[in-house]
Amino acid sequence: MKYSELVEVYEQLDGTTKRLHYTHIISEFLKTINEGDLSSVVLLLEGRIFSRQDDSEIGIASKILVKAISIASGIQKEKINEDWKGSGDLGTTAYNLIKKKKQVTLASQDLTIEKVLKNLRELAIMEGSGSVDRKISLIAELLTSATPAEAKYIARTILDDMRIGVGEGTIRDSIVWAFFGEKLKVQYVKEEHKVEIEDRELYNKYVGAVQGAYDVTNDFVPVAKAAKKGLEALQKVEMEIGNPIKVMLALKAKNIEEAFERCGKPAEFEYKYDGMRMQIHKDGGKVKIFTRRLENITQQFPEVVEYVKSHIREDKVILDSEAVGYDKKAGRYLPFQNISQRIKRKHGIEDLSKKFPVEVNVFDVINYRGKTTTKLPFKDRKEILKKIIDEKEKKIVLAKSITTSDEQAVSDFYRAALDSGNEGLMAKKLDAPYKPGGRVGYMVKLKPTKENLDLMIVAAEWGDGKRSEWITSYTLACIDENNNLLEVGKASTGLKEKNEEGLSFDDLTKLLKPLVTKESGKGLLVKPKIVLEIGYEELQKSPTYTSGYALRFPRVIKLREDLGKNDIATLEMIESAYGEQKK
Numbered sequence: 116m117k118y119s120e121l122v123e124v125y126e127q128l129d130g131t132t133k134r135l136h137y138t139h140i141i142s143e144f145l146k147t148i149n150e151g152d153l154s155s156v157v158l159l160l161e162g163r164i165f166s167r168q169d170d171s172e173i174g175i176a177s178k179i180l181v182k183a184i185s186i187a188s189g190i191q192k193e194k195i196n197e198d199w200k201g202s203g204d205l206g207t208t209a210y211n212l213i214k215k216k217k218q219v220t221l222a223s224q225d226l227t228i229e230k231v232l233k234n235l236r237e238l239a240i241m242e243g244s245g246s247v248d249r250k251i252s253l254i255a256e257l258l259t260s261a262t263p264a265e266a267k268y269i270a271r272t273i274l275d276d277m278r279i280g281v282g283e284g285t286i287r288d289s290i291v292w293a294f295f296g297e298k299l300k301v302q303y304v305k306e307e308h309k310v311e312i313e314d315r316e317l318y319n320k321y322v323g324a325v326q327g328a329y330d331v332t333n334d335f336v337p338v339a340k341a342a343k344k345g346l347e348a349l350q351k352v353e354m355e356i357g358n359p360i361k362v363m364l365a366l367k368a369k370n371i372e373e374a375f376e377r378c379g380k381p382a383e384f385e386y387k388y389d390g391m392r393m394q395i396h397k398d399g400g401k402v403k404i405f406t407r408r409l410e411n412i413t414q415q416f417p418e419v420v421e422y423v424k425s426h427i428r429e430d431k432v433i434l435d436s437e438a439v440g441y442d443k444k445a446g447r448y449l450p451f452q453n454i455s456q457r458i459k460r461k462h463g464i465e466d467l468s469k470k471f472p473v474e475v476n477v478f479d480v481i482n483y484r485g486k487t488t489t490k491l492p493f494k495d496r497k498e499i500l501k502k503i504i505d506e507k508e509k510k511i512v513l514a515k516s517i518t519t520s521d522e523q524a525v526s527d528f529y530r531a532a533l534d535s536g537n538e539g540l541m542a543k544k545l546d547a548p549y550k551p552g553g554r555v556g557y558m559v560k561l562k563p564t565k566e567n568l569d570l571m572i573v574a575a576e577w578g579d580g581k582r583s584e585w586i587t588s589y590t591l592a593c594i595d596e597n598n599n600l601l602e603v604g605k606a607s608t609g610l611k612e613k614n615e616e617g618l619s620f621d622d623l624t625k626l627l628k629p630l631v632t633k634e635s636g637k638g639l640l641v642k643p644k645i646v647l648e649i650g651y652e653e654l655q656k657s658p659t660y661t662s663g664y665a666l667r668f669p670r671v672i673k674l675r676e677d678l679g680k681n682d683i684a685t686l687e688m689i690e691s692a693y694g695e696q697k698k
């Protein structure tokens with residue numbers, strides 16, 4: 116299939132902001148795709164080049180791309196950087212410069228999506244000496260045969276920044292419209308940006324089927340393929356041990372009473388540990404561990420692999436848990452920050468696992484004996500857990516819990532949780548299923564303090580005077596329901612100087628520098644990759660920031676390497692925190 120056909124769709128998507136219109140464009144396109152091309156098309160539409168099971172990353176710095184554009188366009192690097200400063204997007208710059216060149220050279224050869232995928236995938240596996248040059252020439256080769264518009268999207272795919280706001284809900288609905296639209300009589304009325312559906316109930320059933328298949332695979336590629344075959348195939352899509360699925364998220368309760376309101380009586384209350392989420396897959400002798408962002412961190416936690424092999428009495432399971440670090444010498448639990456450094460480690464892993472080992476607190480089971488357990492009520496899942504975990508303190512245990520209807524009992528348990536250094540409690544609804552990726556109130560957290568906000572750095576500024584070598588001010592954003600990042604303030608306190616213990620300006624500068632997309636004076640625009648947990652005094656309404664809110668006295672609490680764009684505070688959360696505060 117020609118890449119240009121896909122690029123035409125990208126361009127159409129770029130030209131709209133309406134969700135229903137996106138859905139229409141994608142679904143019409145999907146209808147035309149034959150089975151053989153469907154996987155590649157779905158991947159590329161999402162701006163991905165690897166399946167979810169594949170951890171590979173392209174990992175190309177903007178600098179390399181600039182060189183490749185320079186070779187393909189015959190234009191000097193300086194000129195490219197200049198255009199980039201103006202456009203703020205290297206994809207647009209690739210478009211501009213390839214266009215200049217194309218006016219003087221012959222028509223390009225047709226690029227296929229296979230060719231684009233093949234070259235981009237090769238980028239990820241090139242290693243060793245001379246690999247940078249080979250990467251540059253591989254990209255340049257693509258760009259040379261690309262039209263300006265193709266070059267734009269090749270560049271954006273490489274940078275993992277498609278700039279078309281297609282969220283998961285949109286892709287899900289597009290699949291429904293594409294493969295069941297005729298049967299369900301879905302009519303999109305373009306002029307009014309609305310959709311007419313004959314039988315809502317039936318429609319919702321199909322949406323539920325697509326969503327259900329996505330929940331257990333976390334990948335629209337197999338979902339689209341099954342949907343093309345029909346409803347039955349869709350309902351047969353199963354979870355595979357080894358492929359991570361999204362974790363269920365929590366809502367917040369103000370107090371014990373509200374926790375009961377949400378979860379009913381009796382409810383289960385568990386310690387809320389201050390550690391990191393681990394989704395653990397066991398398939399015989401093979402164990403894999405994923406973070407809540409579904410990154411594979413098996414290598415980094417060898418001790419957990421051992422615990423699971425020796426103390427889980429079942430061969431095929433997926434567990435949900437919180438791993439807490441502790442100081443072996445002092446025998447006390449440690450804040451999250453101490454084990455978070457283990458996530459990215461490539462060297463000295465054994466040493467770190469000895470110095471800061473983790474205790475795994477298991478609280479849910481998602482797959483048991485190869486079968487999905489998400490639809491079972493929580494209390495049944497808990498029974499399974501009790502059966503299969505051979506508890507060993509400081510290694511692997513069940514999360515501490517009580518099941519009760521009594522507020523006083525919860526209050527005592529809450530106090531005990533806090534006294535032993537935990538964040539609070541998690542209340543859980545006994546008859547609720549496990550909803551992957553859902554923040555649906557089947558688990559509700561009880562925490563005493565005002566909630567910090569996890570926010571994305573979208574812009575930054577160089578410091579003054581003796582801090583001029585560091586980036587010292589960070590513009591922070593939350594996310595709205597259309598995946599737009601909206602600014603809520605700037606933080607420049609809470610960080611340490613270079614050689615002090617803890618997160619420093621120097622650390623953040625090093626992380627931010629490769630992400631800079633535009634620089635003017637002291638101001639920088641950066642790719643949205645870095646999430647900070649931010650404490651603040653108060654929220655104010657403010658016209659200064661695009662969210663309409665401003666944080667008063669924001670301060671950096673910590674770096675959240677475990678969080679990504681989907682995990683940050685939503686505009687809705689900010690609005691509700693503002694509402695709370697007014698009360």
Ligand code: AMP
Nearest residue numbers: 365385386387388391392437478514541
């Ligand atoms: P928060 O990150 O504040 O929204 O709280 C939810 C997180 O608490 C989960 O993603 C888990 O990482 C963590 N957590 C700690 N203890 C538990 C528990 N017993 N049950 C569920 N989640 C827990």
